[in-house]
Amino acid sequence: MYLCLSIRTSTMKALILVGGFGTRLRPLTLSFPKPLVDFANKPMILHQIEALKAIGVTEVVLAINYQPEVMLNFLKDFETKLGIKITCSQETEPLGTAGPLALARDKLADESGEPFFVLNSDVISEYPLKEMIAFHKSHGGEASIMVTKVDEPSKYGVVVMEESTGKVERFVEKPKIFVGNKINAGIYLLNPSILNRIELKPTSIEKEIFPKIAQSNQLFAMVLPGFWMDIGQPKDYITGLRLYLDSLRKKQSPKLATGPHIIGNVLVHESAKIGDGCLIGPDVAIGPGCVVESGVRLSRCTVMRGVRVKMHACISGSIIGWHSTVGQWARVENMTILGEDVHVCDEVYSNGGVVLPHKEIKVSILKPEIVM
Numbered sequence: 001m002y003l004c005l006s007i008r009t010s011t012m013k014a015l016i017l018v019g020g021f022g023t024r025l026r027p028l029t030l031s032f033p034k035p036l037v038d039f040a041n042k043p044m045i046l047h048q049i050e051a052l053k054a055i056g057v058t059e060v061v062l063a064i065n066y067q068p069e070v071m072l073n074f075l076k077d078f079e080t081k082l083g084i085k086i087t088c089s090q091e092t093e094p095l096g097t098a099g100p101l102a103l104a105r106d107k108l109a110d111e112s113g114e115p116f117f118v119l120n121s122d123v124i125s126e127y128p129l130k131e132m133i134a135f136h137k138s139h140g141g142e143a144s145i146m147v148t149k150v151d152e153p154s155k156y157g158v159v160v161m162e163e164s165t166g167k168v169e170r171f172v173e174k175p176k177i178f179v180g181n182k183i184n185a186g187i188y189l190l191n192p193s194i195l196n197r198i199e200l201k202p203t204s205i206e207k208e209i210f211p212k213i214a215q216s217n218q219l220f221a222m223v224l225p226g227f228w229m230d231i232g233q234p235k236d237y238i239t240g241l242r243l244y245l246d247s248l249r250k251k252q253s254p255k256l257a258t259g260p261h262i263i264g265n266v267l268v269h270e271s272a273k274i275g276d277g278c279l280i281g282p283d284v285a286i287g288p289g290c291v292v293e294s295g296v297r298l299s300r301c302t303v304m305r306g307v308r309v310k311m312h313a314c315i316s317g318s319i320i321g322w323h324s325t326v327g328q329w330a331r332v333e334n335m336t337i338l339g340e341d342v343h344v345c346d347e348v349y350s351n352g353g354v355v356l357p358h359k360e361i362k363v364s365i366l367k368p369e370i371v372m
Contacts, residue, residue, distance in 0.1 A: 012057045013108055014117035015089075016048060017097055018064040018071070024233040027339030027356045028321055033071055035062075035121045038304050038322075039231060040244050040285050041269055046078060048119050051127035053084045057117065060084060061107045063100030065091035098205035101190075102198045109192040118205075120186030122232035124240045126247055127187070128225055135222045136189045139166065142218035143194060145210065146187040148228040156183040157206060161221045168219040171211055184210075185224050234319060234337055238300060242283040263299075275311070287322075310346070318350075321357070334368065 018035050028037045035045035049060055062071060068088040079086045089104035101108065101118065108116050115136060117129065125148075136144040145168070147159045157173045159182050172179050184206055197209055213219040227247055229240035245265035248256055257268040257280075264282025268274065272286045275294035280286070284298045287305040292298070295312040303309065306323040313326045318336040326332055327346035336350040339357035344350060348361055352368030355361060359371060 011110060011112045012055075012114055012116065013059045013061065013110075014052045014057045014119065015061045015063055015101060015104055015108060016045060016119050016121050017100060018045070018062050018121045025237070027337060027354060028319065030357055031322065031340040033064075034232070036071065036074055038285075038287060038302070039124065039237065040241060041267055041287050043074070044124070044231065045075075045121055047124060048121065048127065049075075049078065049082065049084065049086070051129060052117065052119075053082045055129045055133070058085060059107070060086050061104050062086065062088045063091065063095075063104060064088055065094055094202060095200075096202045096204045098198045098203035098209045099201055101195060101205070102200040102203075105195050109195055113192060115189050115191050118188040118190060120230070122230045123186040123228065124231050124244060125185065125187070125224060125228045126226035129187075131225075132187070132189050132222055135166070135220070139220045141167075141220045142191045142216075143210070143213050143220070144189040145219065145221050146185040146224045147182040147221045148185040148224045149181050150183050151181075153178070153181045153183065158182065159184055159221055166220045166222055167217065168210070168214045168221050170214060171206070173207075182221070182223065185228050186230070187224070234335055237302075237319065238283075238317060238335070241285060241302060242300070245283055245285075293328075336365075 025034055025037060036043045052060060064071060068090050072088055075086045089100060089107060091100060091103060095103060132144060150156060154175055157171055158175050158180050159171060160169045160180050161167060210219055227243035229236055229243055231237040231240035249265050255267060257266040261278045262281050266281040267285040269286060269288040271288045272290040274292045277295045278292055280298045283300045285302045287303060289306045290303050291308045293309060293311040296309050297314040299316045301315045301318045303320045304322045307320050309326045310328040312328055313330045315326060315332045317334055318332050321338045321342060322340045324338045324342040326344045327348060329347045330344050332344060332350045334352040336352055337354045339355055341358045342355045343360045345362045349364040351366055353365035353371055355371040
């Protein structure tokens with residue numbers, strides 16, 4: 001345990017890499033920028049901003065190249081509620097994962113010389129940021145990265161590190177032979193001096209900047225305790241929800257729903273209404289203002305704000321977008337994604353349909369396809 005926690009958090013800042021269009025989460029991102037898509041009943045990015053606020057970060061900079069005004073208007077409320085400053089640094093061209101740091105240089109570096117956090121906006125975890133500050137202080141290097149253990153490291157860039165100290169030796173992209181099972185978790189704590197290494201041009205922090213810092217023995221990795229998931233695509237979003245709810249269970253969170261109609265871990269917004277004879281769970285999130293009529297079966301799914309699920313419908317392994325309707329006796333499954341304001345008629349079946357916003361589905365979707 002790292003206990004030498006002497007970095008003053010009075011002026012700590014953070015940059016969240018928001019990036020572009022969120023194409024992998026369409027059709028949800030046709031209605032909202034990806035960081036504002038709900039995850040476990042609140043916008044994805046709010047999970048991160050709340051975790052940063054909790055350890056004393058006072059200013060969050062969003063590195064963004066798409067719809068900044070939508071983001072800022074939405075987050076204004078939270079700025080006041082959380083008492084944290086939220087600003088945007090807008091790219092006119094995509095700058096990769098390092099270029100945005102150069103662009104936001106004036107916002108990130110100040111006379112305090114304090115390190116700043118950088119987070120990838122798609123990452124959901126328990127955000128052990130306080131421990132990361134202590135770890136960063138203890139090794140005295142220029143940069144700390146969080147790593148997470150995975151079962152199939154060959155799909156990722158692997159971080160090869162000294163187990164005892166955490167010092168990063170090298171990175172191996174999609175290794176053919178086993179070199180380790182730890183991958184970059186997309187959460188960093190960096191000294192301002194790092195900004196001198198980055199030019200204002202499209203640059204990858206993972207492939208261009210970190211290897212150079214590792215070569216000079218200044219990069220250290222901390223193994224992330226608890227769960228981790230990049231929820232930037234539907235399959236991983238559903239898995240991420242399961243892991244998130246599981247972590248709430250381990251913490252004995254009062255947020256989890258209880259009752260005879262609940263199986264496993266379920267999150268139900270206080271304003272949602274649930275009818276008689278339903279069976280809900282495991283791994284379900286029901287958003288604000290939702291109406292779930294009697295006899296409905298929900299499992300491994302997210303039902304977003306304002307959705308109505310009519311009597312005896314069955315939804316599993318799917319995401320139901322804002323203000324949509326699922327008809328009586330309808331069956332929606334196998335990674336069906338309904339965009340905003342989609343209406344599935346009574347007794348219709350959807351097997352993996354991806355439906356764009358403002359559509360009415362009168363005919364069953366028998367195999368996974370996109371419905372324009």
